[in-house]
Amino acid sequence: MEATNPIGNHRTNALPHVMVGLGVACLAVGSYLGLFVAPPETFMGNVQRIMYVHVPTAWNAMLAMTFAFACALIYLFTASWKWDARLEASIEVGVLLAFMLCMQGSIWAKPTWGVWWDWDPRLTTTAVLLFAFLGVMALRKFVDDPVKRAVWSSVATIIAYVDVPIVYFSVKWWNSLHQTQSSPATVSKSFYLPLRLNAFGILFLMTGFIMLRARLASLRLADELTPPPVQESLPVAGELA
Amino acid sequence: MELTASIRKELLLQWRTRAQFLAVLVFGATALLLFSFAIGPDASSLRLYSAGFLWLALLLSSTLTLAESFQSEMENRAFEGLLLLPADPRGLYYGKAIANWIQLTVLGLALVPVMVVLYDAGTLRLPALIGIILLGSAGISAPGTLYAAMAAQARAKQMLLPLLLFPLIVPVLLASVKACSLIILGDPMGQGSSWMMLLVAFDAIYWSLCGLLFERVVED
Secondary structure, eight states, X not given: OTTTOTTOOOOOOSHHHHHHHHXXXXXXXXXXXXXXXXXXXXXXXXXXXXXXXXXXXXXXXXXXXXXXXXXXXXXXXXXXXXXXXXXXXXXXXXXXHHHHHHHHHHHHHHHHHSSSOOOOHHHHHHHHHHHHHHHHHHHHHHOOSHHHHHHHHHHHHHHHHHHHHHHHHHHHHHHTTTOOOOOOXXXXXXXXXXXXXXXXXXXXXXXXXXXXXXXXHHHHHHHHHSOOOOOSSOOOHHHHO | OHHHHHHXXXXXXXXXXXXXXXXXXXXXXXXXXXXXXXXXXOHHHHHHHHHHHHHHHHHHHHHHHHHHHHHHHHXXXXXXXXXXXXXXXXXXXXXXXXXXXXXXHHHHHHHHHXXXXXXXXXXXXXXXXXXXXXXXXXXXXXXXXXXHHHHTTSSSHHHHHHHHHHHHTHHHHHHHHHHHHHHHHOOTTOOHHHHHHXXXXXXXXXXXXXXXXXXXXXXX
8 A cells, every 4th residue: 555655654653742742741831830920910910921822822823824835835846745735734723823813812802902803913914814724725625636726725825925914014004093003012031931831832732733634634635646446346236135 | 929819818708798797897886885784874984984895895796707707718618728729828817817907997997986976985086096996906806817717616616716815805905995095085194105005016916926826726
């Protein structure tokens, strides 16, 4: 079976599981420190503690989307199935992280600004990016031919990713008439450790998820690309009776 | 040469199916009529939001015309024949994109009088308004034509095109609405030109990028 497999060997190594384990451990320790050890912030109080997951989620969501963009470029140049599987995995994980980011942003915005949603450039850009990548996911679902699916989703990913800076700047200009951007607050030393730990926690978790999901995608692809085995004289329903 | 032949073919096709264009125009005008019910009969707020309604109506109508530009090629597998021609597929793409651009511009201009009548949103700065409609339609047409090529060959085609296109053209919508609003309501700070520049930048990026990528989308 391995010889006819067009996408190479499927390593069944334990690395993704180690990554997920490491990620969960880092997140557990980081969240404990963030919730119980780090002091509450002067102005926002305990609400600010969401920063310990929110900021790492933001970093890693951007990282996952950027990795998807890189996978799309590499696939278009090499036509290697490995990168198509990685593209599928990183788009899905990126969408998940971007969705979590929007949710966390809303949860933080309600007690802080009094509204669930604010048309802040970063928040709006994340939402646009989320919908753009959801569109790419839909595209993958609606195209049956594996080659077309791989090429088209790579093209759509590149087009969507190039849009990110344009969306960011247009929303920034658009919104600047209503409110001024608050300057990024400098983070105090005692906030460092939980922030760092959680950032690495989500990074490990994300890497593990992308690896596992890419393995699943390449197994499915192998299944799709392998011609069905020739079966001789299948019994017809009538003959069985 | 390839490009002019391609544009001529598309425009001829559009001319012969002009009843369809009229139907899309009626759809856009109906959308404009419906938007006013969301706001209520208050004349001043209708005028305030008129540019937004115009662009939303144009955007919704555009999915119909864009989808149609490739749907007709799928009948009798005409598209495969086109690709077999010894011509650069980029000529085919730019022909379709330019024809769609022209059609969307005409549609946008035709919706302006409807907007003026319904929302009392008249302006005398017509050249600037035409310029924005040209730039905005170009921004919808370039990625829209590319996505329509994919959607026409996929399952659930009617759903796929807006799903892919709408998030992408948020900057076009934002800039066009803002620039049109400034023309209709007055532009004391002179901000209109910076929104036009944003549209020019978006158009330049996507007209070149989509032309490059189209070849990969249609190759077999």
